[in-house]
Amino acid sequence: MLGQLSVPKNLCLLRLSAIGDVCHAVALVQNIQRQWPETQITWVIGKVEASLIRGLDGVEFVIFDKAAGLKGYRDLREKLKNRQFDVLLHMQVALRASLASLCIPAKVKIGFDSQRAKEGQWLFTNKKIAPQVQPHVLDGFMGFAKALGLEVTPPLWHMPLADDEQLWASEVLSAENTSEKPIAIICPAASKAERNWHAEGYSQTAGYLNSLGFKVVICGGPTTAEKLLAEAIIARSDFSQGDNAIQNLVGQTSLKQLLALLNLAHIVIAPDTGPAHMAVTVETPVVGLYAHSNPKRTGPYRYLQYVVSAYEAAVQVEYNQDVEHLPWGTRVKGADLMAQISVEKVISMFDYVIHKEQL
Numbered sequence: 001m002l003g004q005l006s007v008p009k010n011l012c013l014l015r016l017s018a019i020g021d022v023c024h025a026v027a028l029v030q031n032i033q034r035q036w037p038e039t040q041i042t043w044v045i046g047k048v049e050a051s052l053i054r055g056l057d058g059v060e061f062v063i064f065d066k067a068a069g070l071k072g073y074r075d076l077r078e079k080l081k082n083r084q085f086d087v088l089l090h091m092q093v094a095l096r097a098s099l100a101s102l103c104i105p106a107k108v109k110i111g112f113d114s115q116r117a118k119e120g121q122w123l124f125t126n127k128k129i130a131p132q133v134q135p136h137v138l139d140g141f142m143g144f145a146k147a148l149g150l151e152v153t154p155p156l157w158h159m160p161l162a163d164d165e166q167l168w169a170s171e172v173l174s175a176e177n178t179s180e181k182p183i184a185i186i187c188p189a190a191s192k193a194e195r196n197w198h199a200e201g202y203s204q205t206a207g208y209l210n211s212l213g214f215k216v217v218i219c220g221g222p223t224t225a226e227k228l229l230a231e232a233i234i235a236r237s238d239f240s241q242g243d244n245a246i247q248n249l250v251g252q253t254s255l256k257q258l259l260a261l262l263n264l265a266h267i268v269i270a271p272d273t274g275p276a277h278m279a280v281t282v283e284t285p286v287v288g289l290y291a292h293s294n295p296k297r298t299g300p301y302r303y304l305q306y307v308v309s310a311y312e313a314a315v316q317v318e319y320n321q322d323v324e325h326l327p328w329g330t331r332v333k334g335a336d337l338m339a340q341i342s343v344e345k346v347i348s349m350f351d352y353v354i355h356k357e358q359l
Helices: 018-037 047-053 071-082 097-100 137-147 163-175 198-211 226-234 255-265 273-280 300-307 311-319 343-357
Strands: 008-016 040-046 059-064 085-090 106-111 183-186 215-218 267-269 284-292
Touching: 008 018, 008 097, 018 040, 018 047, 018 137, 040 047, 047 059, 047 255, 059 071, 071 097, 085 097, 163 215, 163 255, 183 198, 183 255, 198 215, 198 226, 198 267, 198 343, 215 226, 255 273, 267 273, 267 343, 273 284, 273 300, 284 300, 284 343, 300 343
Parallel strands: 008 040, 008 085, 040 059, 085 106, 183 215, 183 267, 267 284
Antiparallel strands: none
């Protein structure tokens, strides 16, 4: 806790990326706002990430353009040169973020505890959050609330979605779903290809969801790899007519529009990728597929019980040790690890989720 500091007049949060982590940080921001409604909050954030949460109530965004090199730092310093914050929450350990923190005038700069303050982050802060034992990333972020002396409650999200964004999503989905089937969204691609499940697995899962009466929709970004994966999934599917056809929206949405789609979905399947965490913020159940990272640390927060994981087995093979004997957050390498996730386990998990959520 910060001792003599009571309620700060203004507070700056530094978290530039990535999409999933920004979703976790929103939960922290809104926890602070519920308890300190008069505190002015400024968030230094990346350009892409800001496009997802622009319009967040009570938050001023300052964009840091990491692609601009030194100019990005000069621009950030210029934007904040006449400001003075009571507190900076330095919530990103990358050296790039720590250098950006030098451009943010603040009396108190809080960073991670010694164990997690990697890349020399501790050199850029004068306070630390308390150590935690094997936290989920979101719980790690909530350590900053504890450091401020605030109560930590289960996360609640109020994501900024405008009426026109929700209307767009509704119209796009209804255009190819005249039977008004429940929506199952597949977000098949992660930022790193090795985290992707295979097209055959997604296709068989899509077929099963279709047989249960779901309208299957594939979403994703505009990259060639994501478009090719979506096409491969559809090409392997044996249902293609009318409302039964898979609706391919890959590369056709902004992040806001994708969030609006996820908000209207009844269930989502995704690997370790941003849209899985976006779905959590709008309370849409997620079946997460994990092999390279520990889902207890980076999985879809509200729906960890719905994860299908090959991580534990992969750890045993690579390190010849159980997960509990390795440093928290240990990652596993290998191009074929996701192939260890069976279609049968994924389908069985969908049966469980549909029963549990009464979909």
